[in-house]
Amino acid sequence: MMKALGSSRLSRRRFLTASASLGIGTIAAPYVARADDPTLRITGWGGKWGEIMKAEIGPAFESEFKCKLQTDSAFPYLPKLQASSRSAPIYDVLHTNSNEQWAAAEMGLVEPKIDPKLVPNLADVYPYAVSHKIVGVSIFTSAIGLGMRTDKGYGNITSWKELWDAKYNGVRGGYVIPVNSLGQAFLMMCGTLFGKGQTDLDAAYTALEKLKPIKIVDFTGAMEKMLLSGEVGLCVIHDSGIYRYDGQNQPTDFVSPSEGVLSLEQVLTITPGSKMKELANAYVNYMLRPEVQKRLAETVWYSPANKKVKLDAKYDAKLLTTPEKVSKLIQVDWKWYNERKDEIDQRVNRIFRA
Amino acid sequence: MQTTASPSLPAAQQAASARTPGPIRHYGRYLYLAINIAILVFLLAPIAIVVVFALNPTPFIQFPPVGVSLRWFEKFFASRDFMHALGFSLEVAVLTTLSATVLGASAALALARGNLPGTRLIVATMLSPLMLPAILTGLALFQTYVLLDVGRPTWGLVAGHTLVTLPYVVRTTLAVLHNFDTRLEEAARNLGASPLRTFFEVTLPLIKPGVLAGAIFAFIVSFDQFPVSLFLVSPGNETLPVTLFNYLKFDLDGTIGAASVVSIVLAFVVVIGLDRTVGLRSYVKL
Numbered sequence: 001m002m003k004a005l006g007s008s009r010l011s012r013r014r015f016l017t018a019s020a021s022l023g024i025g026t027i028a029a030p031y032v033a034r035a036d037d038p039t040l041r042i043t044g045w046g047g048k049w050g051e052i053m054k055a056e057i058g059p060a061f062e063s064e065f066k067c068k069l070q071t072d073s074a075f076p077y078l079p080k081l082q083a084s085s086r087s088a089p090i091y092d093v094l095h096t097n098s099n100e101q102w103a104a105a106e107m108g109l110v111e112p113k114i115d116p117k118l119v120p121n122l123a124d125v126y127p128y129a130v131s132h133k134i135v136g137v138s139i140f141t142s143a144i145g146l147g148m149r150t151d152k153g154y155g156n157i158t159s160w161k162e163l164w165d166a167k168y169n170g171v172r173g174g175y176v177i178p179v180n181s182l183g184q185a186f187l188m189m190c191g192t193l194f195g196k197g198q199t200d201l202d203a204a205y206t207a208l209e210k211l212k213p214i215k216i217v218d219f220t221g222a223m224e225k226m227l228l229s230g231e232v233g234l235c236v237i238h239d240s241g242i243y244r245y246d247g248q249n250q251p252t253d254f255v256s257p258s259e260g261v262l263s264l265e266q267v268l269t270i271t272p273g274s275k276m277k278e279l280a281n282a283y284v285n286y287m288l289r290p291e292v293q294k295r296l297a298e299t300v301w302y303s304p305a306n307k308k309v310k311l312d313a314k315y316d317a318k319l320l321t322t323p324e325k326v327s328k329l330i331q332v333d334w335k336w337y338n339e340r341k342d343e344i345d346q347r348v349n350r351i352f353r354a
Numbered sequence: 355m356q357t358t359a360s361p362s363l364p365a366a367q368q369a370a371s372a373r374t375p376g377p378i379r380h381y382g383r384y385l386y387l388a389i390n391i392a393i394l395v396f397l398l399a400p401i402a403i404v405v406v407f408a409l410n411p412t413p414f415i416q417f418p419p420v421g422v423s424l425r426w427f428e429k430f431f432a433s434r435d436f437m438h439a440l441g442f443s444l445e446v447a448v449l450t451t452l453s454a455t456v457l458g459a460s461a462a463l464a465l466a467r468g469n470l471p472g473t474r475l476i477v478a479t480m481l482s483p484l485m486l487p488a489i490l491t492g493l494a495l496f497q498t499y500v501l502l503d504v505g506r507p508t509w510g511l512v513a514g515h516t517l518v519t520l521p522y523v524v525r526t527t528l529a530v531l532h533n534f535d536t537r538l539e540e541a542a543r544n545l546g547a548s549p550l551r552t553f554f555e556v557t558l559p560l561i562k563p564g565v566l567a568g569a570i571f572a573f574i575v576s577f578d579q580f581p582v583s584l585f586l587v588s589p590g591n592e593t594l595p596v597t598l599f600n601y602l603k604f605d606l607d608g609t610i611g612a613a614s615v616v617s618i619v620l621a622f623v624v625v626i627g628l629d630r631t632v633g634l635r636s637y638v639k640l
Contacts, residue, residue, distance in 0.1 A: 047604030221606040225414035
């Protein structure tokens, strides 16, 4: 008995070996565990989108495709993708807005188009979702129009041009154009409204000069709060930024101007160096499924890209769910915009600095 | 020379004071008070606004507030994402404080005592993370990890935080070592103490104020660190500042205020906790 105990006594060497093994095991465990299931690395928004993706949509995908979904919701996505190796990119699927997708495509970081043979649901999307102004596929869109206070007696607003009315001096809202997609899209709209078209930058700059005084913010969330608080009475905003307060008796409403609404697309692309191409295509296809689209659309108030989606009446009445409504969408030529972004940024900074 | 010069200084001050008329002295005192109050208001106003925002029930900043509510605190503490981020931030801050304190204090000792060649250059290099925009440090580390193919592990984030907090510990410890009387160590050695005993019983207690001040800086800088974390956090393991940034892009409500209040309270708790456990007040004048 004594001998048996003695032989099992812990020697220093055995202790060190055991400790080292334990340490290596602890550090390596997550990697070993990860190696069992294929992992699809994607990007995604926070807020309500992130909540429902984490709680329902993501786990359902993982369970169906026997994989792990690793979602990076910490901005900025593009510099991280840029810094990672082309042959082993940090993401398999990039989810972001169209302007950033175009920048990524120009750098060869994402594939410009999705193969319809590998993503069958692509056959059911509205034409805008795969138009020549889209890299990858737009799975949802918001409509950028005007947000207004309904308790200030502004009357019936029907045109973008009413934003220039002097009665909104002091309560007009816009964005820091260099960092906000809505602001950038609005600049292009100014060219259309007062010039020869989206690319008429001189007309747009003149229009922006005349828009002052204007309260400008970085994030759309900040604009929502300024409208809710009454600090802003009329502003550029996307429909989901207004509709998300539906049922809360807020004195705000969304206006679809007669000239059309700008589209703010939620775009998915696949990275060329992804080792999970099959799974990446499966994910894009999954996100375009009518039931997934319906659930997300009714949670975050985004208009679904799939034509076959039938939303509940409340959502159907407000979102872009028919070809007629979708025809009001104006898509921005982000490739053209990105090529001139530095020049535009400098000019608008000069305008609003004053 | 010094013994004769010192008593003459208060005498000169007294003479100058006697020459200053009473009302001017009075106004000077008021001006001094006013400037101090203005500085205090400047420092505390943002905190007051954050507290008002956190306690106001409306989902936007409103002044004057329409009431007092704890709904944003409830939302903050009920959110799994925020709670995870808070716990993770604390974990990273504690690990960073430990590593930065050990490395920084050791480096400062080596620099002050080691007679190393190029000491000034080494000190400048160690302080260089303070000169570089932290966002570039974050990006550079991110690229390094990508090249090494290690992903974005927690130790990588701690290493990044250590890099930007190390200069604080080095600087504060060096400041204490600058006035350190080495004869005390020599006396201990002459009395037979081993180098290790001399370090723990003489050197460490004497440099403790600098090391502790550096450690507090390291904790607070790490806990609030945003630019470096932005690139180094991994999916599902975001720190509180990064989570707050992502949140406010979509929801700018009082939860942000509640989270800020919790952060401020935590910073106070750390300082008070250190005071209670190691008698901070006797070392550092706060």
